[in-house]
Every structure is written in structure tokens, then in C-alpha cells.
Amino acid sequence: VLSPSTIRGYRTIIRSLSDRFKNTKTSDISQELIQKEVNDYAAEHSAKSTANLHGFISAVLSVYNPSLRISTTLPQKRKYEAYTPSEDEIKRILQEVAGTEYETAYRLGCYGMRRGEICAISSADLDGNLLSITKSKVVTDDNEWVIKPIAKTTGSQRTIYIDDELAARIQEDGYAFKRHPNLLNHHLHRLVKRLDIPPFRFHDMRAYYASMAHSLGIPDAYIMANGGWTSTNILNRVYKRTFEDKQADANRTISAHLKP
Numbered sequence: 001v002l003s004p005s006t007i008r009g010y011r012t013i014i015r016s017l018s019d020r021f022k023n024t025k026t027s028d029i030s031q032e033l034i035q036k037e038v039n040d041y042a043a044e045h046s047a048k049s050t051a052n053l054h055g056f057i058s059a060v061l062s063v064y065n066p067s068l069r070i071s072t073t074l075p076q077k078r079k080y081e082a083y084t085p086s087e088d089e090i091k092r093i094l095q096e097v098a099g100t101e102y103e104t105a106y107r108l109g110c111y112g113m114r115r116g117e118i119c120a121i122s123s124a125d126l127d128g129n130l131l132s133i134t135k136s137k138v139v140t141d142d143n144e145w146v147i148k149p150i151a152k153t154t155g156s157q158r159t160i161y162i163d164d165e166l167a168a169r170i171q172e173d174g175y176a177f178k179r180h181p182n183l184l185n186h187h188l189h190r191l192v193k194r195l196d197i198p199p200f201r202f203h204d205m206r207a208y209y210a211s212m213a214h215s216l217g218i219p220d221a222y223i224m225a226n227g228g229w230t231s232t233n234i235l236n237r238v239y240k241r242t243f244e245d246k247q248a249d250a251n252r253t254i255s256a257h258l259k260p
Contacts, residue, residue, distance in 0.1 A: 112209035
């Protein structure tokens with residue numbers, strides 16, 4: 001039932017727990033012991049990783065020590081402000097990768113696809129210009145990459161329309177990106193540095209897609225469906241950002257209107 005990457009994450013958490021905590025019977029685990037474990041872990045890990053560790057502990061104890069009332073104090077998460085590349089920066093990036101083995105992956109990223117989804121795509125997923133996204137490439141506990149036959153979430157299972165040239169490229173090659181998924185991250189890191197563009201993750205191209213579609217007046221419902229988002233909260237909180245250049249244009253328009 002669980003994704004191989006989820007199982008890998010659980011085993012990583014187990015390895016991160018102290019021997020003292022792991023050797024304690026679940027019936028003897030107290031709130032104080034949990035808090036001590038969380039405090040020690042948080043000293044060297046991010047707030048998000050600490051929350052994941054605590055969530056795992058809570059889930060286990062809810063089964064094997066359900067009478068224990070857990071009220072742990074967790075470190076406050078830092079708000080992550082991802083950089084959303086501008087339209088001009090995306091055009092420069094696509095020009096650089098044109099004709100290379102990375103082009104298809106980058107262009108699909110501009111359609112809001114995740115890295116794992118892109119690496120799992122084959123020509124069998126195409127029907128004309130319609131691309132079905134139903135699976136993902138994930139890493140297992142043995143550090144091997146495998147195709148998971150289902151998408152990340154139910155909402156992630158979707159069909160998007162892509163342009164003729166991109167569809168023909170996938171059909172001809174038989175896949176979108178055949179090499180190791182991590183190479184996309186490494187390639188982007190080097191590319192933006194060479195082009196003097198502020199650093200951002202490959203996953204942040206989904207932010208570009210949402211912002212671009214929003215600026216074109218595409219309704220949120222369609223943006224959500226194409227990007228595989230199931231909640232407008234996520235869309236509004238993380239992905240829907242106004243490009244800095246468009247914001248500047250808007251401010252100039254307001255200034256001109258208010259000018260005496």
C-alpha cells in the first residue's frame with residue numbers, strides 16, 4: 001500500500017532515533033521521554049524533519065500505547081520562500097537546453113509536472129496531444145529508482161494537453177527523461193549559476209507554471225487540475241505568486257493614475 005519512498009523515509013527515521021528511545025518498551029514511553037528525543041533530534045535537524053519524526057512516533061504509539069496523551073512542543077517551522085523564475089528567465093533556460101537530452105524534461109516542468117512524474121513518462125502515456133500522468137519514479141530503501149504504478153496522490157492522476165512539438169519528441173524518443181532523476185537537479189543548479197539566475201529547485205518550476213497560468217487568466221480550477229493539486233489552500237499558499245516584473249508594471253500603472 002505504501003510508496004517505496006515512504007517506507008524509505010520511515011526506515012530513515014528509525015535509524016535516526018536514539019538507542020535509548022528504541023530500547024524503551026512502548027508501555028514505558030512517557031511524554032517527557034518523547035520531548036527529550038524530539039529536543040535532541042531538533043538540535044541538528046530542520047523543523048520539518050523533526051515534525052516528520054514526531055509524526056512517526058505518534059503514529060506508532062497511537063497503536064501500541066493508545067492511552068498515552070501526546071502533547072509535544074515542536075520547533076517552529078521556517079517559512080520557505082521559493083524563488084519563482086520570471087518569464088524571461090524561463091525562456092533563457094529553455095533556449096539553453098534546446099536540442100539537448102534535458103529539453104523535454106524542462107518543458108514538461110513548465111507544464112507543472114513533478115520530477116518523478118517526468119522521469120516515469122513514456123510514449124505509451126501519449127494519445128495525440130494528451131499526456132496521461134498516472135505513475136511516478138521514486139527511490140526505494142535500497143537507493144534504487146523504480147516506477148511506482150500510481151501517482152503521488154489521487155489528485156495527481158491527470159491528463160494534460162501538450163504542444164505538438166513536445167508530443168512528437170516524446171513519441172520519437174519513447175520517453176521524457178531516461179537518465180538518473182537527480183541529474184535534473186544538478187543540471188539546473190549549474191545552469192542557473194551560469195546564466196546568473198537566482199537559484200531555485202526543479203520542483204519550483206511548478207510555481208512558475210501556476211503563476212504563469214494565473215497571469216494568463218486561467219481559472220484556479222483548471223490550474224489545480226493540470227498541476228495535480230487537490231486544495232486551493234496549497235495553490236494559494238505556495239504556488240500562486242505574481243511575477244516581479246508584472247507586479248512592477250501594475251505598480252507603475254497605479255502610480256500613473258495617482259499622479260497629480
